Amino acid sequence: MTSANRTAVRVGVCGVLGAGNLGNDGSLEALLGYLRAEHPEAAVDALCSGPEVVTARYGIPATRLHWNRGEYRTASRAGAIAAKGLGKLVDAFRVAAWVRRHDVVIVPGTGVLETTLPLRAWGFPYSMFLLCVAGRLFGTKVALVGVGGDAIGHRPTRALVRWSARLAAYRSYRDAVSRDAVRAMGVDTARDEVYSDLVFSLPTPQAGVPEGPQGPVCVGVMAYYGSNDDRARAEEINRRYLDGMSRFVRALVEDGRPVRLLIGDELDMPAVDAVLDAVDSPLVTASEASSLADLMKETAAADAVVAARYHNLICALKVGTPALAVSYSAKSDALMAQMGLGAYCHPAREVDADRLLEQFRALEQRSAELRRTLTERNQVVARRLEDQFTALTAALFPTTDHTHALREAP
Incomplete structure (x- = not known):
């Protein structure tokens, strides 16, 4: 040895x-x-x-x-x-x-x-x-x-x-x-x-070229049943969520938009199947992404992304694609604000398809501006994660070159 x-x-x-x-x-x-x-x-x-x-x-x-x-x-x-x-x-x-x-x-x-x-x-x-x-x-x-x-x-x-x-x-x-x-x-x-979410430090695939107002839209759906305190109403919450998301996807299809359904967990597949069955259109397809790298490639090729899963949003924002959060927690709202898209959040608990479509259209109208904003914000995030890894090395892997000792949490 x-x-x-x-x-x-x-x-x-x-x-x-x-x-x-x-x-x-x-x-x-x-x-x-x-x-x-x-x-x-x-x-x-x-x-x-x-x-x-x-x-x-x-x-x-x-x-x-x-x-x-x-x-x-x-x-x-x-x-x-x-x-x-x-x-x-x-x-x-x-x-x-x-x-x-x-x-x-x-x-x-x-x-x-x-x-x-x-x-x-x-x-x-x-x-x-x-x-x-x-x-x-x-x-x-x-x-x-x-x-x-x-x-x-x-x-x-x-x-x-x-x-x-x-x-x-x-x-x-x-x-x-x-x-x-x-x-x-x-x-x-x-x-x-x-700092920022660790996933922002993953390699970024080459961003696609926007196809214009009639290009593909990625819509992330999830097995949403409310929070840990909503167990008594979980099935009702899930039905309302899926109904709202299906109505939104149907509206996109009626505008002639190709829709790609994304997931963030294997548990989300029943939600994808429910939306596919409810909309029943050849314009709606399900992604087979099995990693965040796959999801980033999907979102990079889209004109816009609408998603609930936190890391679906990160994938879109990281590759510079404008995104709208169907938010189920404060973390999504905080992420969107950090990346300059705080106005584009919609509650997962009360999905209103008409209001969601209105927000989506407003998002697309500002697409070029928001893409520039995301480029700038991603540079800031990258620097923060460099600081995170530097701090982690000092705290957990001390050497004679490090002046920072591991602090003991109270």
């Missing part, structure tokens, strides 16, 4: 990764790009939901996050419920053992401090709590890097998220809304920084 191998920093990456969410996997890809460029000597592996996918796609060893393979299936029988309970106990030991083998553990991006979509306390919030507790016990630096947060109404979930944030050795956020939400939960964020 060489000296370099003996001293290689052992870096673990943890999250809901390899499970079909393109944004989550894009955050992992962005982090791995940074590690391979700036810390090629680091030995990297993952603790995640889809270890087989992560290993095949990104070439790093990966361990299953949950011992119970039925973790994400609804348990109704006594045996399944017992298996879930046992799994939580087993996971406490498994996570601790995994954390102990590392010098640094990083949770890359994603909304790990929010519940803007339905989320059980004993799912990833519990896993993240175990991760941060183990980090403190074994002296492993746990970093929440470029993460998203929001107000959490469910008390057990809020408690787990609050303690995870407090125990982390490093925290940074993708927007000020997230930092403010974490502060409101009782975490001292005085030394925490706001």
Whole structure:
């Protein structure tokens, strides 16, 4: 074994990764790009939901996050419920053992401090709590890097998220809304920084040439059932959302516009099928994108994008395509304001097809101006992410050349 191998920093990456969410996997890809460029000597592996996918796609060893393979299936029988309970106990030991083998553990991006979509306390919030507790016990630096947060109404979930944030050795956020939400939960964020979403650091494909007012439109649809506090009304919310989006797509088709339906998670496919069935037009097709790189190529070729999924919007904005957010949380509104498109947000909870079409037409009228704005804003975002990676190196990979020591979060 060489000296370099003996001293290689052992870096673990943890999250809901390899499970079909393109944004989550894009955050992992962005982090791995940074590690391979700036810390090629680091030995990297993952603790995640889809270890087989992560290993095949990104070439790093990966361990299953949950011992119970039925973790994400609804348990109704006594045996399944017992298996879930046992799994939580087993996971406490498994996570601790995994954390102990590392010098640094990083949770890359994603909304790990929010519940803007339905989320059980004993799912990833519990896993993240175990991760941060183990980090403190074994002296492993746990970093929440470029993460998203929001107000959490469910008390057990809020408690787990609050303690995870407090125990982390490093925290940074993708927007000020997230930092403010974490502060409101009782975490001292005085030394925490706001940068931009990690996905903005991914390579940008060549932007397409706008085809004019009758060019293609990308419309992102999602499995939207409201927030974590809306479980009692989830089906009603979903029906209204799909009805509004179908009416909007039908209006585009009546104007002769080709429409490409995008997703951000495998869970969104039923929503795509519902819109296809409701509109029933050869002008409407479904994208087969399986990565954020694919989504960026789709959005680069479009005249405009209308989407709900946060990382669908990022893909459009990153390639400079004007976008309209069908917003389900404050993070989308904050992103659009940051990129100079704050006027083009529409609530996912109350989709009004006529009003959405009016906003869309106003967006297209300013297309050339907004494309110039996006070019300028992307340059600012790129500089902020360079600052993020510089700060991360100083905090987690200190050398004799660094003057910044890792700060311990209170």
